[in-house]
Amino acid sequence: MTTITSSRHARASRLSPHATARGGGLHPAGVFILLAGAFLPIMDFFITNVALPSIDASLHASASSLELVIAGYGVAYATLLVLGGRLGDRYGRRRLFLGALVGFVLASLACGVAPDVGVLIGARIVQGATAALLIPQVLATFHHVLEGERRARAVALYGATSGIAAVAGQLVGGLLVSADIAGTSWRPIFLVNVPIGVLVLIVAARIVPDTRSHHPVGIDLPGTVLFAATLTALLVPLTEGHSLGWPWWTWLLLALAVVLGAATYVVEKRAEQRGEVPLLPPSVLRLPSMSRGLVMVFAFSIGFGAFMFVFALTVQNGLHADALHGGLAVLPMALLFFAGSLLAPRVIGRYGRTALSAGAIVQLVGLASLVTVLVENWPQVSLWAMAGPLALVGAGQSMLFAGLFRSVLADVPTHLGGIGSGVLITLQQSGLALGVATLGTLYLTLAPHDAAHAFAGVEYVQMGIVALLAVGAAALPRFTESASAATPVVDA
Structure with a gap:
């Protein structure tokens, strides 16, 4: 069966990328366009680091606000990642990939034109949320469509892509901020996602096959909400506490994080005992x-x-x-x-x-x-x-x-x-x-x-x-x- 499937993929790869996708396969060009879609969100976690001094000078942001520009993206990304995978399984991975990419591009545009640091933090949270919906579709499509050596190679390329995106983000960010295009300072580090994202969107719509799980797992809404609340209750006081002098509510949130973490474990354990x-x-x-x-x-x-x-x-x-x-x-x-x-x-x-x-x-x-x-x-x-x-x-x-x-x-x-x-x-x-x-x-x-x-x-x-x-x-x-x-x- 594996030999037959591999032969089918080999024949499909000789077709055009669009014809391959219509036949349910993934052309090598499709692998790279999915990796390009994954590269942008991964890079965006780190690209902001070198722009923080410029953001500070432009928007007069506090040190804790600068941390939230980074951490807000990461928290939204972390808490919704598994949910993104399950939504793709249920509603179609190409649909989720394209929809999330549209959201990521719009959020990037909002970051690029943000008038103050509050809007920037909010847009970064939306960026992280859409990234969490986008990223799982890449690996899940590889897993569903590719076989054997092609799958192993694609996953290895994903690993290299994610690592390089993390480190190269600061290099690209430095180049764009220094270029100071039309006096826009740090804003191009977000605005550059718009043309690249639109290009990936147009190409992916034609050459990425539509796949979904035959037995999709249900959405664990209570677990997702509790886990997100736990991370938020933990990270907000750790990020804001020092600059605000550790007011009483920061300690209350830290205590609440412990309670929410315990509640998350209990809820997840009971859900598993029910067969979910x-x-x-x-x-x-x-x-x-x-x-x-x-x-x-x-x-x-x-x-x-x-x-x-x-x-x-x-x-x-x-x-x-x-x-x-x-x-x-x-x-x-x-x-x-x-x-x-x-x-x-x-x-x-x-x-x-x-x-x-x-x-x-x-x-x-x-x-x-x-x-x-x-x-x-x-x-x-x-x-x-x-x-x-x-x-x-x-x-x-x-x-x-x-x-x-x-x-x-x-x-x-x-x-x-x-x-x-x-x-x-x-x-x-x-x-x-x-x-x-x-x-x-x-x-x-x-x-x-x-x-x-x-x-x-x-x-x-x-x-x-x-x-x-x-x-x-x-x-x-x-x-x-x-x-x-x-x-x-x-x-x-």
Whole structure:
């Protein structure tokens, strides 16, 4: 059956992209147009980092408001991601992809013309919500339409795309802000999504096949609402508390977050006992690979999100580099992350968990070297002096990124692969937002006194996290053939 299906896909790929889509297949051009659609939302989480000083100068935003520009997007993205996958299963993945892309383009336009920081934060939340509806359709379409080697290659390309989008976002943001097109400063980092998104929309409508699940899972509305409320109650006080002097309501929200988190667990457990498939299934979370791996992915994401945020501010506000040089500063990290992403599957396949520990150690050496360069040479720190340490950071991160994603799904049964993947990506995005809200706040608290040591303080925390990851990799399940076959798809 697999041979027959593969032959059909091979014949379909020789047809035009439009004819292939009408026949229910996915042309190679369709793979890349879906990846292009995924690239924009992933990049948009990070592209804003290098524009924060310009946004501050233009809109007179507070430090906590700048954090919300980043974290608001991440929270909306994280809380609605699994829901987006289930809506695509039920109503059609191409329909959700195209509709969400329209929403993302309109939200990007609203960000680009925002008259004040309140409107910008609101538009960013809408951006995150539409991104959460869009992204799952890409992986679910790959999972539904492609077979064997083509599916594995497409998923590998998605992994490389998501990693590169994260790092390249700051480079692209720096280029656009520095260009100051028609005196628009930071606004092109959002407005550029409009023509690109429209182009992807037009092409995708013709060459992406319409698929949906034959047995769609119900929408877990109570679980989704409770999880979103938990994240909001946690992140809002962490983001706003310092600048407001920690008023009573911030402590009330933090206490409420604990109560909501417990309520979420109880509701999800009861839903599973009734035979339903909740947003965060407790039985899946208890699997060894999930219970161990998710903690590591969450910790890694906290450090990664915080690093991208505080490094951009350190280079621009601390070293007084312009946005262009702020973006160029991460180029060595981007190049090594990309190269490492291509090599990681082969290295991990050969050395297993040892490769993850080695990646963590390489990242740890890079972070320690970067802190040393900044602290000892401050404020006369050149981009060239940071290039080597950043290259090590990117190389180590790429190995951890690939290995952790692969390990988390090792014990997840094939029929629950979409649910497991949805939980994985949700926790990843939650970690990114939490990293900005917590370690980002720590940096903003210390930076006015000494930016170099503020950066060092945050990175000491991240180095502690990475050191624990190096040791914790030994507790992960062994990489087996079945684990390597697991693909991160959101196809509940």
